[in-house]
Amino acid sequence: MLDQINHTFTPPSNIKYLNSKVPKDYSDIWTGNPDGFGSPSKDILGYILEGVTQSRTLVDIASGNGRYAIELARNPKLVVTAIEISSTGRDLIDRRAKEEGLVVTAIQADILTYTECNQYDLVVSSGLLEELENVKDQADAIKKMQSMVKPEGRIILRYCLKISNRKPEQRTNPDFVRYFFGEDCWNILTHFSSRSTTNNTKSTINDGENTIQTQTLVATKR
Numbered sequence: 001m002l003d004q005i006n007h008t009f010t011p012p013s014n015i016k017y018l019n020s021k022v023p024k025d026y027s028d029i030w031t032g033n034p035d036g037f038g039s040p041s042k043d044i045l046g047y048i049l050e051g052v053t054q055s056r057t058l059v060d061i062a063s064g065n066g067r068y069a070i071e072l073a074r075n076p077k078l079v080v081t082a083i084e085i086s087s088t089g090r091d092l093i094d095r096r097a098k099e100e101g102l103v104v105t106a107i108q109a110d111i112l113t114y115t116e117c118n119q120y121d122l123v124v125s126s127g128l129l130e131e132l133e134n135v136k137d138q139a140d141a142i143k144k145m146q147s148m149v150k151p152e153g154r155i156i157l158r159y160c161l162k163i164s165n166r167k168p169e170q171r172t173n174p175d176f177v178r179y180f181f182g183e184d185c186w187n188i189l190t191h192f193s194s195r196s197t198t199n200n201t202k203s204t205i206n207d208g209e210n211t212i213q214t215q216t217l218v219a220t221k222r
Contacts, residue, residue: 040071041126047156047190047218048122052077056121059083061111061145062128066093066104073102078122081105083114111141119150130160130171138172142180149221154189157217161193164211174215181219189218 045068048058055077060069063082070093073080082104084090090108097104109116111128123145132138142157149155160171174193181188197211 038067040068041158044068044124044126044156044158044216045071047154047216048072048124049075052122055079057081057150058122058124059118059120059148061123061125061148062131063093063106064089064127066096066106068124068126069093069104069106070096070100070102072124073097073104074100079103081107081118081120083107083109083111085110111144112137114144119148119153121150121153123149123153123155125156126158128159129157129177130163135173135176138176139180142177146180146186146221151221154218154220158214161213161215162211163213165209172215177215177217181217185222187220187222189220191215191217 048068049072052075057079058072059081060066060072061083063069063084066082066084066089069080069082072078080103082090082093084093084106085108087108090106093104093106096102097106112132125145128141129138132141145155145157157177159177161174162169163171178188178191193213193215195211195213197209
């Protein structure tokens with residue numbers, strides 16, 4: 001089904017590339033400021049946990065410091081896997097899970113080259129797409145995550161449209177992600193935008209006052 005997506009779509013010229021100062025392995029971020037991205041979003045947690053009345057499998061993609069994976073592992077009905085590109089992030093997730101007596105399967109992998117074919121009831125990703133270097137990688141990541149959703153499963157994506165103190169400021173086009181969910185096999189439950197301002201002097205990525213525009217998309221696979 002995923003291969004049937006019409007790839008004639010051409011993204012706007014202002015996001016042909018997304019080069020930035022973000023380090024490839026993220027190790028200095030998690031070493032210097034392991035809590036730099038704050039607590040999990042309550043609305044994202046709500047969309048994830050909605051309707052979870054029996055055992056469900058969940059994967060948190062680009063888990064970072066495990067802020068979602070660790071929180072969700074506290075729910076006894078969820079079997080949680082975290083996929084993180086950096087060894088530092090994976091080790092941090094392992095350590096935090098053990099310290100709290102939680103079970104999280106932490107895997108170090110790049111989602112763009114990840115070859116496992118496991119499917120999950122819930123696929124979660126917050127903060128991945130804006131870190132990718134070009135729209136082809138963004139498209140490939142979206143399609144990979146879609147392929148990891150079981151039939152009747154749910155995908156929850158949050159991504160930044162703009163980050164004011166990053167260059168370029170535009171990270172993801174507002175219509176780009178929704179495009180991939182236009183096929184009959186997907187039912188979009190919600191898709192909305194939000195804006196926040198932070199003042200973080202510790203984070204390696206977002207230093208000082210920063211305005212962030214995000215979008216959230218939640219969809220089920222038919």
